[in-house]
Amino acid sequence: MSETTVVVVPDADVLASSVAARLVTRIVDAQAERGTAAVVLTGGQIAAKVLAAVAETPAARAVDWSRVDLYWGDERFLPAGDPERNETQARAALLDQLPLDPRRVHAMPASDGPDGDDAEAAARRYAAELTSGGSAVPRLDVLMLGVGEDGHVASIFPGHPVRDATGITAAVHDSPKPPPVRVTLTMPVIRGADEVWLIAAGDGKADVVGAALSGADLPAAHATGGRRTLWMLDEAAAAKR
Numbered sequence: 001m002s003e004t005t006v007v008v009v010p011d012a013d014v015l016a017s018s019v020a021a022r023l024v025t026r027i028v029d030a031q032a033e034r035g036t037a038a039v040v041l042t043g044g045q046i047a048a049k050v051l052a053a054v055a056e057t058p059a060a061r062a063v064d065w066s067r068v069d070l071y072w073g074d075e076r077f078l079p080a081g082d083p084e085r086n087e088t089q090a091r092a093a094l095l096d097q098l099p100l101d102p103r104r105v106h107a108m109p110a111s112d113g114p115d116g117d118d119a120e121a122a123a124r125r126y127a128a129e130l131t132s133g134g135s136a137v138p139r140l141d142v143l144m145l146g147v148g149e150d151g152h153v154a155s156i157f158p159g160h161p162v163r164d165a166t167g168i169t170a171a172v173h174d175s176p177k178p179p180p181v182r183v184t185l186t187m188p189v190i191r192g193a194d195e196v197w198l199i200a201a202g203d204g205k206a207d208v209v210g211a212a213l214s215g216a217d218l219p220a221a222h223a224t225g226g227r228r229t230l231w232m233l234d235e236a237a238a239a240k241r
């Protein structure tokens, strides 16, 4: 039975450092249990702050980063290295500073990658990468999500057909938030993660956080973890819950 917890902290800086501390602990625990850990990263403003906070915490040295698998929940389908790509943001904030095993950094394909600008083929390629250890998606210890002001998570937008996608990944066209073409994990994959962490800061998120926590029909409200769902908010984002 999955439990939902809401944690509220004073501001975005405290939010970023408390999520970072939790993430390091969760990875250390997973590695102690079974030698590895799998984490799904997200993009967006608070995500960048969280990763920068991981880079700053001395506790990050307790992690064996060579035995962490990193995935992304969604990606803006742009050329490699584009500053708008979630991968580029994550590398700049943290990944380039860590002794990761490059084979375990599972970035989503770029629009100048092996499939060119074919987002469907890129989505299929990422599904194959995610399942390369077998036929099923591997155990995902923590899947982090930012929450858009419209209630989107990853690149699953309210009212968009991607909401109903049932495969492992989906290409997204006509995204209401730029850029228009994206690749995303689907809601069933998000819901299959052990722990789903929804992270939001700022008063621009207050309405949607309040609505999602009241059970409104929004992607953010459907993004629950198999074992645990954790909402981590600053006071401004939590103001209307």
Ligand SMILES: O=C1O[C@H](COP(=O)(O)O)[C@@H](O)[C@H](O)[C@H]1O
Binding pocket: 042, 043, 044, 045, 046, 047, 074, 075, 076, 086, 145, 146, 147, 148, 149, 153, 154, 155, 177
């Ligand atoms: O476009 C995206 O937006 C969401 C939310 O971003 P935020 O800046 O409002 O926190 C993000 O989680 C997602 O990964 C990204 O592609």
